[in-house]
Amino acid sequence: MPPESKDLKSTINLPKTTFPMKANLPQNEPKMLARWEQDRLYDRIRAARKGSPLYVLHDGPPYTSGPIHLGTAMNKCLKDFIVKSKTMSGFDAPYVPGWDCHGLPIEIKVDKELGGKKLQMPPLSVRNACRKYAQKYLDLQRTQFKRIGVFGRFDQPYATMTPQYESTVLKTFFSFYENGFVYKGLRAVYWCMHDETALAEAEVEYENHTSPTVWVKYAFADDPAKIDPALAGKKLNTIIWTTTPWTLPASMAVAFHPDEEYVALESGGEVYIVASKLAADAAAKCNLADPHPLAHFPGRKLERLNFQHPFLDRKILGVLADYVTMDTGTGVVHTAPSHGAEDFMTGVKYGLDATSNVDEKGILRNGLPEYEGLRVWDANQPILDLVKSLGALLHSEKTEHSYPHCWRCHNPVIFRATEQWFISMETPMPGSAGKHDTLRTRTLSEIKTVKWDPAWGEERLSNMIQTRPDWCISRQRVWGVPIAVFLCEACGKPLNDPAINKKVVELFARNGADSWFTNEPDNLIPADTKCPHCSAAKFEKESDIFDVWLESGASYLALVAAEPEYPWPSDLYLEGGDQYRGWFQSSLLCAMGTHATPPYKNVVTPGWTLDEKGQAMSKSRGNDVDPVDIAGRLGGEVVRLWTASVDFREDVVGSEALMQRVGENYKKIRNTFRYILSNLYDFDPTKDAVPFEEMQELDQYMLRETVAFADDVKKSYDDFAFHKIYHRVNHFCIVDLSAFYFDVLKDRLYIMAPKSQARRSAQTAIWQIGEALVRLLAPIMSFTSEEIWPYLPQVEGREESVHLAHFPAATDILGAGATERDEKQHEDWTKLRNVRDNVLKALEDAREKKQIGGGLEARIDLSASEPLYELLKTYEGQLRYLFIVSAVTLKPWVEVEGAVGGIIVNVYAAEGQKCERCWNYSTQVGEDPTYPTVCERCSAVLKEL
RNA sequence: GCAGGAUUAGCUCGAAGGUCGAGCCCGCGGUCGAUAACCGCGAGGCGUUGGUUCGAUUCCAACAUCCUGCACCA
Incomplete structure (x- = not known):
């Protein structure tokens, strides 16, 4: 029965599928997540890859003080791409996410919540409040990471506030300690005398402050001829300039720049040494009448010569320092090692006394009656008067300048030298060849064994290790891992007994670091223990806690302790460039102290996230893009695809407009799949697949193109070049498939008899293309790939989830026996x-x-x-x-x-005439009386039906 | 100021010492059998200034702008 002309359309094999064009990602992704959770997909992946070579990407722990931002989201997506692509390449690639829970930002926020109550609370209560706070954001971030499709051991992450982790931190410290890396000593730190605490650099804000500024005469107390013969027999002085007169009692040295030129100016019978560049200015300020130069010489001539303190019986040493500048003052810097960071460093270099005579309340102690017992600011004027009365004050004025303030109470802060714990960079390594084989030099040589990506990372970290001071690992805070060391009550020296150390580590592993607060020394120290220094038998607990960088630096040590089969070193660390100062460095040092090798084989550094104007993205600027919001409105897949679209090794731009654009792009890829699926509705590979050698040549060609495409994509996964994948996939979908292959194929797929060889050949090809594409995209488009997976023909032995599958090999795509390449x-x-x-x-x-x-x-x-x-x-x-x-x-x-x-x-x-069925024009339309409106090709097909 | 990085079309990217290129966006058109789709065509660019070179967007130097970390000091 010949079909009526209007029924011709029903003889065409039009595409048909229930795979929805509209993704509805915000609604459907959470359902997918629930299913994965219920199926325990992560565990099933682990089981499926058990016994395969391990690939361990070790997660850097984000800080648990707020929701995630775009940079965190990108970081996790990149890690997820790597873990999933390694998995699909056949590796066993576990991913254990971690969180950094201790530290100041949380303690400060909790302080704010507690208000004045905190002072009355015992440390354990404060710690509990902090723990609750950290746990809250750990939970939030965990939910948010999962929402954007990250796979990992989320039900058993690592967290720096768990007992097992805390004990590893302490154990790591003891490893340093028992090998002689650790010392306790003075160091100048920011100090807030209002809050009576040391401050980290991050807790300091610069605000304007008005200070008295004084020019003070320091008499020369050495032989002037040592500087220059022209000065022999002269009454020599130098002039210092300072905005903190209260530090003058702590003045130990005057610093000169080694290479800058200084001049000796004679005026009114005395001679003054100042920097040449500032001589005119200094002479004017100090009212030096008729100054004339006697000699010029570089600052280095003054090294280790003596001066006299203006009001104390103290020799002042001439020292050299590169930080002396020629823009303000006199080019001569009064140096108080206990009250300045640079001064302190200079003090260490020259062996100066850095004892602080300022107490924790900011009151001057052990001083002259004129200023004894006064607060530093109140001491300025009396000291100024004292200097003036001795004829040493050459000039004074007021200066407004930027000055560090406490970010909490907004009072100006001071530098104050206090006792801190350090890991010395100059300690010889255990079993080392000599004293030049130190923590610093060995670390520098080990840095070279790591593959840094981008390559400049090696130079950057080397520069930092080269110049970094000893590591100050102590903090005078509550929320952290205590430095669990006992101190002799009599002499104050620490007890370093490996047996006792081990006992405390075990205690931490059982009961957590809180147990340091609940146990008294007597519970932990054998009764007959005596101080090795003074033989006293009474001990007290150190109250400082560790720098959080020491904690996070021990993360892989903690993980390996729990998972002994994980390799040392790990395969990969991936974090932002800020971590060269932070985690990359602290992890490296912790590993050097325990294993004498780095904890990572590879380190990859993504760039910063910027807004569309190229400005750094930050919540406070209000230019941030919230990944959770994007996931809610456009889909987590869009956040993932955006991450893949940018070259993450450079700084990356994120914006609403870009997310929209990526969303458009998503639709294109989705539609490509939809077209594939819609033409496979009557295709059963086991019955209908055409062997490669029998396929039409166009189909063969396209399958070989697909092999080349798969090779490129797999190579890019190995190189972590996800943006190349993104663009390659786009090109493949748009140019190769949609615009060329599918366009050409329509005629064959729609017009030819359903079971014809020509049509089955095309279907075989697009089936294989879809099967390859869905796997290759799964690490990036994890939701959509999984959604597509069951729509493709089910063949026996096919995995239940795309995430359990492998990337396609050439033989998967072409079938066995076909040549992979055919250049001709x-x-x-x-x-x-x-x-x-x-x-x-x-x-x-x-x-x-x-x-x-x-x-x-x-x-x-x-x-x-x-x-x-x-x-x-x-x-x-x-x-x-x-x-x-x-x-x-x-x-x-x-x-x-x-x-x-x-x-x-x-x-x-x-x-000819337009064929009503296939729309081609033909001179033979109408020749077949059975089907008068169709062409010769269609009439042949219709007869077959 | 010090260290490191970046600058190619409106956007995201790729390549290369020899007329740069892709996708998206945009404009115009086609199609109405992938239709909240699909196809074609078109427009559009190497931060600035020097140097090396027959030839430089590419190599080198300086400058500018932006990003990160450090130092911001007496």
């Missing part, structure tokens, strides 16, 4: 596609001239020079389908003026 075929088809582009351009010209509308309304004459003509001749019968026109006539080459690329395309209106 590739070149031929590249040329054919080139000709196609020329034809499409010619069609567009004809369209513009209103000669044709759709391509099928055209027939074309094509002529080409050799050897292209020969090639076209071979494919002559296929050309009309390749170009999607109704007819192609191949003509021998004739030399024509203006022919481009050896091709001439002429477009004409197609001859």
